[in-house]
Amino acid sequence: MKNISRLRYFIYLSLIIIGGCTTGKKALQKGDYDASVLKAVGRLQNSPKNTEAQEVLKTAYSFALQDHLRKIEDAKLSNDPFRWESILYDYQKLNQLADEINSCPACLVIVPNAGKYIKAVEESxxxxxxxxxxxxxxxxxxxxxxxxxxxxxxxxxxxxxxxxxxxxxxxxxxxxxxxVTRVVIQPIRVNSPTYKLSADYFQQQIDQFIADYARNKFVVFYTEQQATNQKIAPDQVLSLDFDDFIVGQTYVKERVEKLKRDSVEIGQTRDGKPIYGTVKATLSIFEKNISSSGLLDMTITDWQSRKIVNQQKFPGTYVWRDRWASFKGDERALSKQQLALTRRKQIVPPPPSTLFVEFTKPIYNQLVDQVGAFYNNY
The missing domain is CATH 1.20.58 (Methane Monooxygenase Hydroxylase; Chain G, domain 1)
Structure with a gap:
């Protein structure tokens, strides 16, 4: 029984403490008059006859009103050219408090004249x-x-x-x-008709990037055609040139392994018993690598002074790989993976145009990252 009584006592005490906090008394003691008013209003909406919340609301609103009006008068006397923004803030806070009180019937009994400063807000x-x-x-x-x-x-x-x-x-x-900084991006120059279509694809990716660019609204990109059509006088010109590129450099490497496996059944005796022995094979593994790489130069030039404001080079490499194998000897000397490799046929490599596109992908990623970083806070 004693334990039950103690539990009831602690629950009752907790409710008193919680009730005291939600009336806004604590905020009032700290001098946070606005918060005190709002908490008291919230309490009175749920418990209209709460005497502590009634007292808190009456006192807190009076202090909040005096505090905001004092700040407004002080601001009006200052030389700050933007003082009207702080004045506006205080008027809006008073209007907010008035709205909260006016929406609570029990609060209107305590503060019947919570006025609003609508004209003052508009003037501010x-x-x-x-x-x-x-x-x-x-x-x-x-x-x-x-x-x-x-x-x-x-x-x-x-x-x-x-x-x-x-x-x-x-x-x-x-x-x-x-x-705004107007940046014209010149078309990429590739002095090879073989790779024109591939270079066009790379150019399309860049055109899409500049069309979607939204990191810094004070930087606007134009293609050379757009700049001509719109008669844009650029602030900067971004030019892109491949310093060098190699497509389809082929390397074939052969590795020979001598294989041997013991305890393999190689026959049977006359009475049908297995005969175990060692089997051997020579495995030749071929690996073909077709490497394509290039180096893109990005130069950003000030249009008026013709001075270079930024220059970077971006490397890109793509290696296409193929593996197959052949063997001589007993296939039982090979593992399952080795045997599967011998049954593979050489794959026809991608055409040069595809290899060109592939090595430009890492270049494109570097390019857009650096362009974005350069102009991010421009």
Whole structure:
């Protein structure tokens, strides 16, 4: 019985502690008035007659109101050009508290006049947008790519504050294109008609990469044809050339193994008993490797100064392999795997155009990784 009584006591005590926390009293003692109000409201929605939550709400809302209004007045007296954003924040927090209280009937008895600052919020948004707009204009006047990026971000904030503020859409567009680096990628040059189709496939992969590129919105890639059609004056030109490539370099290697296996049944006696002995064979294993490789040069050049801003070389190799074997002697000397290898026929290797495509795959992966990394924060 004593144990049951103790258990009930601890459960009761736990409920009191939990109830005390959820009324917002703890947050009030810490000076977190907003959180205290929200917790008290939540408590009163579930338990309208909770006296502690009633007292907490009354005190916490009074303190929260005074605290936000004080911060607003302090901000209005400051010289910070972006002070209206902090003013807006405090007005919005007051409106949020008012909405929470107004949605709770029991709370309205405690705080019947939780007012909302709708007009003040709209005025603060407009003033905050004006400050960001003027800041954006100042950055735009500097007339550099980096300042244009800053202008773009300022105009973005304006649009978030006031979607139809003045000519913000035009200013965003102006700032964006002033910040953009236009990169024209020249077609890959391969001085061999044999591999033209394969090089075209590699070019298509690159064209797809630049069409899908979205890592940095301030970098726009164009093919040479697109730049010509759209009359684009590039900021940079990215050229790709194969310094060298070899396709279909063939190596055939033969390895000869002398095989022997003991205790193999090689016959029978007249009365039918097995005769065991040693069997031998000579196994010739052939391995054909067809190697194809190349080295791609990537050069990024500033269009106006003609200076190289980045240059890298990317190697690629692909080796096609085939194995087969033949033997002389007793096949019982061979393992199952060795015997299977002797029954394989030589495979016809891929055509040179396919080998060309294969060795360019690792080159392509290196290329797009490095291009992405170079322009990621450009």
């Amino acid at each position: 948004k407009y003033n905050a947008a004006t400050a960001r707009y003027n800041s954006g204009l100042s950055y735009l006047e500097v007339n550099t790519r980096q300042s244009a990026k800053k202008a773009y971000y300022e105009f973005e904030k304006v649009q978030n504050l006031q979607a139809n503020y003045k000519d913000i859409k035009i200013k965003l567009e102006d700032a964006y294109w002033a910040a």
